[in-house]
Amino acid sequence: MTRVGVIGIGHGIFGRRSDATVQELAFEAFREALADAGIERKEIDASVIGSVPEYHKQRSLAGVVQEYLNLNPAPTWLTEVACASGSAAMRTAWMGIKSGVHQIVAVIGCQKMTELSTPEILALMGRVGEVQWESIFGTTFPGYYAMFAHSHMHAFGTTRRQLAEVAVKNHSYGALNPKALFRKEITVEKALESEPVASPLHVYDCCANADGAACVILASEDRARAHGRKVVWLDGVGCATASMSVLRRPNLYSLPSAVEAAQQAYRMAEVGPRDVQVAEVHDCFSIAEIMAYEDLGFCEKGQGGRYIEERKSYIGGGGVAVNVDGGLKAKGHPIGATGVSMAVEIVKQLRGAAEARQVPDARVGLTHNVGGIGQYTFVHVYRKD
Amino acid sequence: MFEWFGKVNFSPYTKVGDFAGFLKDGYLKGSRCRACGFKTFPPRADCPQCLSGEFDFVDYSGRGRLHTYTRIAAAPNGFEDVAPYTIGVVDLEEGGRCLAWFGSTIREEEIKIGMELQVVPRIFEEIEKIKVSYSLEKPGTKWGRRHADA
Ligand SMILES: [Zn+2]
Numbered sequence: 001m002t003r004v005g006v007i008g009i010g011h012g013i014f015g016r017r018s019d020a021t022v023q024e025l026a027f028e029a030f031r032e033a034l035a036d037a038g039i040e041r042k043e044i045d046a047s048v049i050g051s052v053p054e055y056h057k058q059r060s061l062a063g064v065v066q067e068y069l070n071l072n073p074a075p076t077w078l079t080e081v082a083c084a085s086g087s088a089a090m091r092t093a094w095m096g097i098k099s100g101v102h103q104i105v106a107v108i109g110c111q112k113m114t115e116l117s118t119p120e121i122l123a124l125m126g127r128v129g130e131v132q133w134e135s136i137f138g139t140t141f142p143g144y145y146a147m148f149a150h151s152h153m154h155a156f157g158t159t160r161r162q163l164a165e166v167a168v169k170n171h172s173y174g175a176l177n178p179k180a181l182f183r184k185e186i187t188v189e190k191a192l193e194s195e196p197v198a199s200p201l202h203v204y205d206c207c208a209n210a211d212g213a214a215c216v217i218l219a220s221e222d223r224a225r226a227h228g229r230k231v232v233w234l235d236g237v238g239c240a241t242a243s244m245s246v247l248r249r250p251n252l253y254s255l256p257s258a259v260e261a262a263q264q265a266y267r268m269a270e271v272g273p274r275d276v277q278v279a280e281v282h283d284c285f286s287i288a289e290i291m292a293y294e295d296l297g298f299c300e301k302g303q304g305g306r307y308i309e310e311r312k313s314y315i316g317g318g319g320v321a322v323n324v325d326g327g328l329k330a331k332g333h334p335i336g337a338t339g340v341s342m343a344v345e346i347v348k349q350l351r352g353a354a355e356a357r358q359v360p361d362a363r364v365g366l367t368h369n370v371g372g373i374g375q376y377t378f379v380h381v382y383r384k385d
Numbered sequence: 386m387f388e389w390f391g392k393v394n395f396s397p398y399t400k401v402g403d404f405a406g407f408l409k410d411g412y413l414k415g416s417r418c419r420a421c422g423f424k425t426f427p428p429r430a431d432c433p434q435c436l437s438g439e440f441d442f443v444d445y446s447g448r449g450r451l452h453t454y455t456r457i458a459a460a461p462n463g464f465e466d467v468a469p470y471t472i473g474v475v476d477l478e479e480g481g482r483c484l485a486w487f488g489s490t491i492r493e494e495e496i497k498i499g500m501e502l503q504v505v506p507r508i509f510e511e512i513e514k515i516k517v518s519y520s521l522e523k524p525g526t527k528w529g530r531r532h533a534d535a
Contacts, residue, residue, distance in 0.1 A: 126461030136391025138464035
């Protein structure tokens with residue numbers, strides 16, 4: 001069966017984009033990806049849009065984006081799995097190409113999160129959990145990850161300082177990323193002393209909402225090779241789910257969907273965690289990155305706190321370099337765009353084009369994109385030619 | 386009657402709606418599948434094991450141990466007036482888990498993962514409409530009608 005290759009990448013600036021509609025954000029990323037691929041727009045035979053609809057006033061977004069990109073009459077559709085919507089779009093495009101139905105597909109993750117008023121945002125925030133038995137007690141997104149954090153601390157002795165170290169690392173790399181929302185370094189003291197959100201998590205343990213878009217153009221092996229440039233291959237895709245309710249999970253210090261998705265992706269790509277040099281993981285909260293180190297097998301279960309404390313996830317730290325574009329924490333988290341943004345960074349790294357934040361000799365890269373509190377996880381493994 | 390359940394209720398219509406009525410009378414109920422006996426909390430009408438839609442409500446003692454918790458400072462819509470509040474997830478002795486607020490019998494600094502807790506049915510607001518819930522309390526805490534009847 002055909003391999004699927006990335007032939008073009010594009011990435012807009014993440015942040016409060018009061019200057020643009022969601023389709024205008026999508027256009028920025030698409031234009032850059034098309035130029036990067038060096039292909040004609042008419043060669044694209046489908047697009048898949050990753051986005052979370054409830055943040056937009058515009059309903060049925062895929063059609064609007066397709067029109068604005070002037071891609072009609074090529075087919076398009078939307079994928080939605082909360083914060084993993086972008087990776088669902090990647091997987092769907094990959095499936096379309098693998099099946100032979102499509103040859104070249106544009107994957108566009110795009111999200112406006114600042115279009116809603118604060119009361120509207122607060123109302124959405126109150127329904128992030130399972131609404132019948134949990135949201136009635138005022139659970140929040142940080143609140144759930146906070147409960148994971150307490151569970152992890154209790155089981156493995158993870159400390160608040162170790163959590164803060166994740167934010168320090170990701171801000172240090174965000175400072176090097178011209179597309180990031182926050183481009184300044186922070187200290188561990190500043191992170192520890194920030195306002196509490198949901199104990200033990202404070203403001204600097206949490207990523208920030210943002211507007212933004214990213215685009216990846218995928219092609220079948222024939223078309224990618226004919227294209228004649230450096231191709232990065234999407235060789236392993238894994239996807240798994242876990243219960244929405246924290247009342248139905250086996251434990252609250254790991255994401256079982258991530259463990260399962262990682263195993264699938266490693267198996268398909270015929271690699272293991274030790275073969276990976278660079279990873280983009282879903283650090284919506286500091287504890288999420290620590291759980292990701294463990295769930296992906298970068299370290300033993302329970303050793304995630306030490307992994308960051310020993311700086312193993314820094315470039316040149318002796319482990320897998322993680323979130324060297326700033327991660328969700330510093331780059332910002334436009335939820336539908338995030339999965340595609342992760343793919344863009346990994347492709348840059350494997351092309352050796354990441355400049356100041358380049359991971360030396362990166363050959364295998366991985367993305368780990370989580371929807372909600374782990375209801376969905378997508379793990380994708382990329383390899384350079 | 387499920388609209389009685391919770392400070393803010395998002396799902397008034399459910400096949401386990403009677404749960405809220407039991408709670409009002411001081412009873413905490415889980416569900417047991419009539420076909421295979423699968424017992425769980427929170428109750429569910431449809432069995433995840435054998436797919437049967439026949440179930441009975443069964444008594445839960447409410448005894449359990451704290452699995453994890455958080456103190457929420459940044460509250461969503463409808464909860465601003467009670468923030469900050471502390472939420473706990475409890476592993477119930479009879480199977481299943483329960484998520485709820487800590488009640489007044491436990492001080493913040495006493496909260497520890499693994500501690501024994503009692504889930505207690507509560508009627509917490511009766512001015513214009515019935516509002517029922519449950520809270521996490523010290524083992525041995527007495528409550529409402531169930532104990533008055535006994
Ligand atoms: Zn059954």
